[in-house]
Amino acid sequence: MLTFIGLGLFDEYDISLKGLEAIREADLVYAEFYTSCLMGTSLERMEKLYGKKVFLLSREDVEQHPDWLSEARNKKLCFLTGGDTMVSTTHVDLRLRAEKLGIETRLIHGASIASAVSGLTGLQNYRFGRSASIPHPYESGRGTRVISETPYDIIKQNLELGLHTLVFLDIDQEKGYMTVNTALELLLEVEEKRGEGVISGAAAVGIARAGSEKPVVKADYVENLKDFDFGKPLHILVIPGKLHFLEAEALVKLAGAPIGFMKEAE
Numbered sequence: 010m011l012t013f014i015g016l017g018l019f020d021e022y023d024i025s026l027k028g029l030e031a032i033r034e035a036d037l038v039y040a041e042f043y044t045s046c047l048m049g050t051s052l053e054r055m056e057k058l059y060g061k062k063v064f065l066l067s068r069e070d071v072e073q074h075p076d077w078l079s080e081a082r083n084k085k086l087c088f089l090t091g092g093d094t095m096v097s098t099t100h101v102d103l104r105l106r107a108e109k110l111g112i113e114t115r116l117i118h119g120a121s122i123a124s125a126v127s128g129l130t131g132l133q134n135y136r137f138g139r140s141a142s143i144p145h146p147y148e149s150g151r152g153t154r155v156i157s158e159t160p161y162d163i164i165k166q167n168l169e170l171g172l173h174t175l176v177f178l179d180i181d182q183e184k185g186y187m188t189v190n191t192a193l194e195l196l197l198e199v200e201e202k203r204g205e206g207v208i209s210g211a212a213a214v215g216i217a218r219a220g221s222e223k224p225v226v227k228a229d230y231v232e233n234l235k236d237f238d239f240g241k242p243l244h245i246l247v248i249p250g251k252l253h254f255l256e257a258e259a260l261v262k263l264a265g266a267p268i269g270f271m272k273e274a275e
């Protein structure tokens with residue numbers, strides 16, 4: 010049996026009781042923290058709460074060589090992920106591989122950043138379009154700095170449809186956790202290169218450390234927000250589309266947006 014368990018958003022206490030029970034009954038526990046991670050805890054603290062050793066898997070172990078899956082044929086194996094295990098991950102691939110090996114699978118859900126964003130900002134989940142991810146820039150073979158333009162295009166398309174965009178920010182072992190500030194600067198760089206005006210005058214909402222005692226949620230225009238200090242990671246960004254008047258009110262009251270923010274609210 011392979012049990013996928015979402016650990017929630019911030020520390021070891023965000024796991025569900027169902028998830029905790031499953032780990033305590035497991036023969037083997039694996040985790041990956043490259044898609045998301047719990048910044049308010051450590052592997053040691055998790056192991057102490059669970060009373061179990063947790064083996065950490067790399068992206069290669071999960072995506073290229075998931076040989077460890079076959080252990081679930083005759084053992085109770087748990088696979089842990091930050092947030093919800095199937096939200097903005099490719100872990101359905103693991104589930105399908107396991108099913109092909111004749112291994113029974115089940116999911117134990119965790120709180121996800123995808124729903125926490127709506128809760129914290131007041132932006133309604135059904136008014137979001139396609140999500141985007143901003144990766145760190147990389148060097149091409151010729152030594153030039155390359156910035157992905159895909160997130161810019163997704164935001165632009167969503168704005169044309171009046172929809173909000175959830176923008177996941179890169180987690181990289183070497184380059185670190187991307188901040189809201191860097192993300193906005195990268196989007197502005199793409200904008201300048203193209204000579205367009207989609208992002209510079211736009212509104213944005215940055216969120217840091219969702220699930221912690223004191224998450225930071227700040228809405229403002231991009232030009233102001235790019236210098237705002239959000240503190241420690243993890244960070245996530247939203248570029249709001251057309252606002253319902255309740256959403257506009259929530260951004261002013263709950264996210265410190267300037268009064269009259271995005272006046273065109275319906």
Ligand SMILES: C[S@@+](CC[C@H](N)C(=O)[O-])C[C@H]1O[C@@H](n2cnc3c(N)ncnc32)[C@H](O)[C@@H]1O
Pocket residue numbers: 018019044045046091092093094095096097098120121122123176177178179180216217218219220243244245246
């Ligand atoms: C690829 S997504 C994976 C989402 C995860 N499976 C979930 O359901 O929450 C990870 C990204 O979401 C954002 N994120 C995740 N947890 C967060 C948190 N607690 N606070 C702020 N941003 C968070 C960060 O931008 C991070 O790089």
